[in-house]
Amino acid sequence: MLINALLQALREIRRNLMRSMLTAIGIVIGIASVIAMVNIGKGASQSITQSISKLGSTTLYITPGQQRGPGNQSAVSIPFKLKDVAVLKDSLFALRAISAVEGSTMTALYQDQNYQTSVKGVDNDYFIAQNLEFKSGREFTKNELRTGLGSCIIGQTVLDKLFLDGESPIGKKIRVEKFSCEVIGVLSPKGANTFGMDQDDIILVPLKMFLRRISGNDNIHLIMASVKENIPLEEATLQIQQLIRERRHLKPDEEDNFSVRSMSALLDTIGKITSMLTTMLGAVAAISLVVGGIGIMNIMLVSVTERTREIGIRMAIGAMPQDILIQFLIEAVVLSGLGGIIGVILGISITYLVSVTMDIALIIDPSITVIALVFSMLIGIVFGIIPARKASNMNPIDALRYE
Amino acid sequence: MIELQNVSKVYGMEEASSTVLKNINLTINKGEFVAIMGPSGSGKSTLLNILGTLDVPTSGTYTFADTSISALSKEQRSLFRRYVLGFIFQGFNLLKKTSALENVEMPLVYLGIKSKERKQRAYDALISVGLEGRTEYEPSQLSGGQQQRVAIARAMVSRPKVLIADEPTGNLDTKRSHEIMQIIKGFNAEGITVIMVTHEDEVAAYASRVIHVRDGMIEREISYAH
Structure with a gap:
């Protein structure tokens, strides 16, 4: 069931590719900036440390x-x-x-x-x-x-x-x-x-x-x-x-x-300052993730309304409310997760470019990559739940009659 | 098998309310082909929706094979539709931009059937309604008659006990209508109970029993021996 919902979600995203991409851009930018900020921050901090130890x-x-x-x-x-x-x-x-x-x-x-x-x-x-x-x-x-x-x-x-x-x-x-x-x-x-x-x-x-x-x-x-x-x-x-x-x-x-x-x-002092700066910049980037999440919620609400009839058909055929809930939730998670994956790739590319051009140590922190990916999916769940609930609470008769 | 006792349906509250069905008593036996007829606003569609558990009665009881359907929760009604009923609609109600095969597969997804068997059964169902070579077409590439055949395949692929058909020929010309009715009649001959709403006498003629509904009440019933 879950795999089917996943495939269904991917099909749905492909069907509205342009809209899905624009929706995911918020998450892409958010994740990319978190990853770039944290990695560049760590790289800069390591470079400073190294040059001080040279002193x-x-x-x-x-x-x-x-x-x-x-x-x-x-x-x-x-x-x-x-x-x-x-x-x-x-x-x-x-x-x-x-x-x-x-x-x-x-x-x-x-x-x-x-x-x-x-x-x-x-x-x-x-x-x-x-x-x-x-x-x-x-x-x-x-x-x-x-x-x-x-x-x-x-x-x-x-x-x-x-x-x-x-x-x-x-x-x-x-x-x-x-x-x-x-x-x-x-x-x-x-x-x-x-x-x-x-x-x-x-x-x-x-x-x-x-x-x-x-x-x-x-x-x-x-x-x-x-x-x-x-x-x-x-x-x-x-x-x-x-x-x-x-x-x-x-x-x-x-x-x-x-x-x-x-x-x-x-x-120590410099380490404290750089980690504080990194945290602050990361937090600012995290706010953009929330904005991206709201974008996903917005488009999912539109999608639920557009597909009211589909929801009615599915319910008539025997889909339980939770089946509909899972379908739309997974769609939101896949959307934000894909945004997350693209964001990670973009973030690492930015980190690489900056480290090369500014002569900073190249550090790709695996933990922040994993955190960012998990977080992007969490955003899908958090902001997908309202549209998904809206879909699953529909009355089959009203949904079927929806024009 | 199906029994409605004193079923009423009231929409709205108090003064603004309107009674759509009044104390309906109806028994449908296994293997019957029942046509429900009546002018628009007579309550025939509401009756069908209640039988299809898409709508719930305000009062009265609905029993299916000794099971009280009126006592079921929303989730249990979903499962009842999933395992027992099949639906055909006037407007076909196929999923857009989705191939005929995938449309027919959908009920099997909810039945938890694995992909390979699902595809095979959906394919077989499409063949049985005469859609060889059209299985990968999307609804927009199919004619009305073909679309309704896909819908019938979708309704029948889960091997339901009862087929609920809401004006299945309403959007089709006479020739196509008869083709569709032949298919439905064929399933009925295999033992599947059919409950159909229609306003066309020609279509109703396929039924073994015709129930006329007017102002929310059963006006008369006519049984035909075929």
């Missing part, structure tokens, strides 16, 4: 002050000193690399070219913590780091802006506002990071030189610490926190006046 998911960022949400920085924000960095470096076995980072935006000059870029004072450990590699040249020597001699390492973007004719920059002197330095190395290009910042738009100088020539003191506002692979980030974070609290003589009831954050914490 170094084992790197901890130690900053003075405690961030408690926007505009709520704690009153006491005491910068770190060089001595703090040295103690951390000497005492903590858990760290693979540790480097203070001080930075400023400055204009660099070479011959008649000038270019505004980010100048950072760092130690050699910075290259380890940030996974930086050299395209040419070398890192700083111990002597350069200690004395703060005028040497610098430049990124690809700076190279392109200052050295126009493709000459090798190694050994050339560039001027960075108050000081001049000799280029000793060029970093391998890393491209833009997750947040769209050009990571090659940079000049690195020895930390000591930066502090002496630019800061004028040894206040440090960021320490990057790379944790050894086999040590949990939480463990290292705790050790750092204890050490700094000790050095700052904080009483047990006092809160930290510094913070230690990892990229994985940032990952």
Whole structure:
């Protein structure tokens, strides 16, 4: 009986192919957008996660002050000193690399070219913590780091802006506002990071030189610490926190006046935001499904009225009210289910196109596909029940006489 | 086999009501061929619809082979029609854009008969009404007489005990009418009870008994020995 009703439904849909297709379009669009939204959302989230882990998911960022949400920085924000960095470096076995980072935006000059870029004072450990590699040249020597001699390492973007004719920059002197330095190395290009910042738009100088020539003191506002692979980030974070609290003589009831954050914490936040966005977009798409369902109900009501005589004939021949109910219900479910299948195909195609054009990881979530299909059929049941009941409640005599 | 006792049918409520059938008492025996005649508005169609369980009497009892039909639910009446009755209508009432074979198959679908046997039985039924080579035609491709033959095949394919025919020749010319009546008469000869409404004397002449209805009452009955 069910198979017959299914075949009957397919025949009926084929009979009114144009109308059926237009009716199902609502469901097609709804399902396609749900699938595309969720899959693209997941793909984007995975891409972000991957590029952040490339930044170094084992790197901890130690900053003075405690961030408690926007505009709520704690009153006491005491910068770190060089001595703090040295103690951390000497005492903590858990760290693979540790480097203070001080930075400023400055204009660099070479011959008649000038270019505004980010100048950072760092130690050699910075290259380890940030996974930086050299395209040419070398890192700083111990002597350069200690004395703060005028040497610098430049990124690809700076190279392109200052050295126009493709000459090798190694050994050339560039001027960075108050000081001049000799280029000793060029970093391998890393491209833009997750947040769209050009990571090659940079000049690195020895930390000591930066502090002496630019800061004028040894206040440090960021320490990057790379944790050894086999040590949990939480463990290292705790050790750092204890050490700094000790050095700052904080009483047990006092809160930290510094913070230690990892990229994985940032990952969590980003994960939460993307999943929230995905859910919201999915919900908007789900609303379009409801609209599609109403379209199905509308056309099924028209169909029931048009086929009143058929319903009368079927009842005269011996169809029970529930037979008529099932027939029209299945027709609605098949209509919305077919819409669902086309929607899934369309949704996956959109996901594929977007992932290719926007360079996002291609993720086709099987669970959302199944959910969407089941949901599309549920829509058929929910919105098909009223027309089907209308059909099954007809009086055979009145239905037969209907013109 | 069929017995109506004091059957009345009233449409509408109280003052606006109109009585269509008044205290009808009627017995139809197995194998009879009964024609119900009467002017329009006499209540003959209502009587046929009540006999066909498409309509229910306001009062009185309908008994079929010792079963009280008046006590049946809507669903049970459907099953009664499915297993016991076959219907032919004046306007043929075939499903549009559906082949003759599929039209005839329909009652068998509700009887739960499997596709292969269904097709065979529907095909045989169409052959028995003389529609070889027309089984895949849709109603719009068939003449009125052919359409009514499909309808007869549909009514008979479920092997009913009673054939209910509502002006089966009303839309047909004399020649076609006689062809259709010959077919119906043939089924009656096989033992199937036929109850038919008609207003044509020529058609009624095929019946073994003619019941004249006027103003909701049985005016007179004439039996013919054939």
